C-alpha cells in the first residue's frame with residue numbers, strides 16, 4: 761500500500777500528463793471519436809432516464825454531444841483536466857457545463873446528478889488513487905453510475921504511447937461492487953471496434969435511494 765505522499769505524487773504526475781502536451785495531442789487525434797456513439801447513448805438514456813448528467817474525463821465531448829442532444833444542455837456537465845479539450849467542448853457544445861477538475865476531487869454536492877459516468881478514464885488512474893476517484897463518482901450520483909473501460913479479469917498494466925503507469929485494464933465492474941456493495945448492477949455490455957468503439961466493457965449500476 762502506498763503512503764500518502766506516493767499516492768499524491770503518482771496521481772499528480774498523471775494529471776500533469778493529461779493536462780499538458782500529451783493530453784492536447786490526444787484531443788487533436790480524437791476529434792471524430794464520438795461519431796458512431798449515438799445509438800449507445802440513446803439506448804442508455806431510454807433505459808435509464810436521467811435529467812442531469814456528469815461525465816468525468818469528458819475530453820472534447822465525444823459522449824456529451826449525444827447526451828446534450830437528448831437533454832437540456834444546461835443539465836449536462838463534463839469535467840476534465842485538459843484545458844484544450846474543455847475549450848473545444850465549450851465551442852462545440854454551447855450551454856454544456858465544461859469544468860476543470862481532477863477526478864479525485866469533484867466540485868459537486870452529494871447526489872447532485874442522476875447519472876455520473878466515465879468512458880475510458882478509470883483505466884488512466886493510478887491504482888493508488890482509483891478508489892478515491894470511484895468514491896467521488898458514486899458520491900456525486902443520486903441514482904446511476906456507469907463505467908465503460910477496457911476489461912481484464914486480472915489487473916494488468918499496458919504500455920500506452922511510450923508512457924509507463926498510464927493505462928491499467930482490470931475488472932472495474934467487480935471493483936465498484938467490492939468497494940460499494942450497495943450498488944446494484946442493472947446492465948452490462950460490450951462495445952466493439954465494429955460498432956465504432958474500442959472494445960469497451962460497460963456496467964450500469966444503480967444506487968439505493970437516499
Ligand SMILES: C[S@@+](CC[C@H](N)C(=O)[O-])C[C@H]1O[C@@H](n2cnc3c(N)ncnc32)[C@H](O)[C@@H]1O
Pocket residue numbers: 774775778779783793816817818819820822823839840841842845861862863864878879880881884885
Ligand atoms: C481516453 S480520454 C477519454 C475521453 C472521453 N471520456 C471519451 O470517451 O472519448 C481520457 C480523458 O480523461 C481525462 N482525464 C484523465 N485523467 C483525469 C483525471 N484524473 N481527472 C480528470 N480528467 C482526467 C483526460 O484529460 C482525457 O480527456
